[in-house]
Amino acid sequence: xxxxxxxxxxxxxxxxxxxxxxxxxxxxxxxxxxxxxxxxxxxxxxxxxxxxxxxxxxxxxxxxxxxxxxxxxxxxxxxxxxxxxxxxxxxxxxxxxxxxxxxxxxxxxxxxxxxxxxxxxxxxxxxxxxxxxxxxxxxxxxxxxxxxxxxxxxxxxxxxxxxxxxxxxxxxxxxxxxxxxxxxxxxxxxxxxxxxxxxxxxxxxxxxxxxxxxxxxxxxxxxxxxxxxxxxxxxxxxxxxxxxxxxxxxxxxxxxxxxxxxxxxxxxxxxxxxxxxxxxxxxxxxxxxxxxxxxxxxxxxxxxxxxxxxxxxxxxxxxxxxxxxxxxxxxxxxxxxxxxxxxxxxxxxx
Numbered sequence: 001x002x003x004x005x006x007x008x009x010x011x012x013x014x015x016x017x018x019x020x021x022x023x024x025x026x027x028x029x030x031x032x033x034x035x036x037x038x039x040x041x042x043x044x045x046x047x048x049x050x051x052x053x054x055x056x057x058x059x060x061x062x063x064x065x066x067x068x069x070x071x072x073x074x075x076x077x078x079x080x081x082x083x084x085x086x087x088x089x090x091x092x093x094x095x096x097x098x099x100x101x102x103x104x105x106x107x108x109x110x111x112x113x114x115x116x117x118x119x120x121x122x123x124x125x126x127x128x129x130x131x132x133x134x135x136x137x138x139x140x141x142x143x144x145x146x147x148x149x150x151x152x153x154x155x156x157x158x159x160x161x162x163x164x165x166x167x168x169x170x171x172x173x174x175x176x177x178x179x180x181x182x183x184x185x186x187x188x189x190x191x192x193x194x195x196x197x198x199x200x201x202x203x204x205x206x207x208x209x210x211x212x213x214x215x216x217x218x219x220x221x222x223x224x225x226x227x228x229x230x231x232x233x234x235x236x237x238x239x240x241x242x243x244x245x246x247x248x249x250x251x252x253x254x255x256x257x258x259x260x261x262x263x264x265x266x267x268x269x270x271x272x273x274x275x276x277x278x279x280x281x282x283x284x285x286x287x288x289x290x291x292x293x294x295x296x297x298x299x300x301x302x303x304x305x306x307x308x309x310x311x312x313x314x315x316x317x318x319x320x321x322x323x324x325x326x327x328x329x330x331x332x333x334x335x336x337x338x339x340x341x342x343x344x345x346x347x348x349x350x
Contacts, residue, residue: 094329098238100280100322102287105295117189118228120291122243131234134242134281137335138274146273176208177261180304181230181245183209184216184259188226188246212261214308223257225249227294228286235285238332244282247296250315255300256283266303269314275301276316277331280324297321 142150158166183205205213226248234241246257258279266272279299287295299316316324 092330094326094333096329096333097326098284098329100284100287100325101295101297105287105293117226117247118231118292119189120228120232122232122241131239131241132335134240134278134285137240137281137332138277140338141331141334173261176212176306179206179209180212180261181259183213184246185229187213187220188223188229188248211306211308212304215304215306215311216259216302219250219302219311219313222251223248224252225254227254228292233282233285233289233292235288237288238284240281240285240332242278242282242285244286247286250300250313253298253315254294254296255298255315256286256296257300257302258282260301260303262303262305265305265309265312267312269301269316272301272303272314276320276324277328279316280321281328281332283321284325284328 154166157169161169186205223246226246228244228247231244231247232241233244244256245259248255248257250257256279258275260266260272260275269276276299279301283296283299286292297318299321301314301316302311303314304311
């Protein structure tokens with residue numbers, strides 16, 4: 001029973017004041033007979049998104065990186081349901097399985113520490129102008145999924161920083177990486193070895209690199225017998241080249257060492273994306289390059305952090321290197337196929 005305290009006008013029906021009506025009277029009024037529509041937000045689990053809303057409302061500019069975008073999408077939209085593909089009984093192999101090791105080169109023996117490390121500069125004027133680099137090959141053979149997340153990350157950063165801000169951000173990252181590598185080169189090529197002195201006695205480095213150097217300090221303590229620093233390697237048979245960061249013994253094992261910087265922790269090898277392929281490509285090129293008289297079967301990826309927190313060191317043993325080498329050969333074949341397609345597209349029609 002409802003009591004109305006004032007006159008209501010509902011269409012052409014006038015209800016006098018203080019008239020008692022049952023619910024059935026309202027059903028006769030056209031404007032009150034529409035069913036109530038449920039809000040599309042009524043079924044949303046607000047607790048599930050509370051942390052996301054708080055982070056969006058409280059942050060101004062985030063140091064977002066591509067690897068976290070997929071996790072964010074999963075949180076907002078749920079995991080992506082991918083179409084099932086036919087299962088493969090055997091892993092895909094390159095058409096030509098070029099050997100990783102040089103059969104004509106003897107196994108590497110214990111190397112004396114004496115002598116400066118090699119540093120072969122890249123000279124594009126000696127017939128190398130048409131030789132693609134490892135970085136270029138990997139960049140041009142990214143998977144569609146990798147391209148999607150990288151492009152999404154770029155658009156997000158531009159929306160937060162603007163075009164000029166993103167350009168400055170990218171330049172700063174590149175400059176810090178160069179300064180870090182230059183400081184490492186000074187340390188590794190110095191006359192004295194870190195075995196006989198403390199890291200604090202190493203050559204002074206710019207302020208921009210001090211956090212990174214502190215981050216890798218515990219790694220450098222285990223680096224001995226440096227054989228090469230910032231040195232060019234070329235695989236003549238497979239026609240590619242690269243500049244290896246360092247070749248040295250890490251905890252007694254000769255490795256191709258790749259120094260990386262990151263804004264976010266990368267505690268697992270899987271967090272380094274294509275970096276293992278890059279290391280395998282460098283090692284394979286070095287093993288075939290006549291400028292080097294030894295072979296390298298192992299790799300090491302070191303991820304340094306600007307805040308000085310301990311770097312993560314990811315070792316790649318000979319078995320893993322062999323597998324990454326096969327994957328690298330697949331990417332190399334794909335790159336050459338793309339080049340052939342581009343050449344055929346631009347060739348004149350006879």
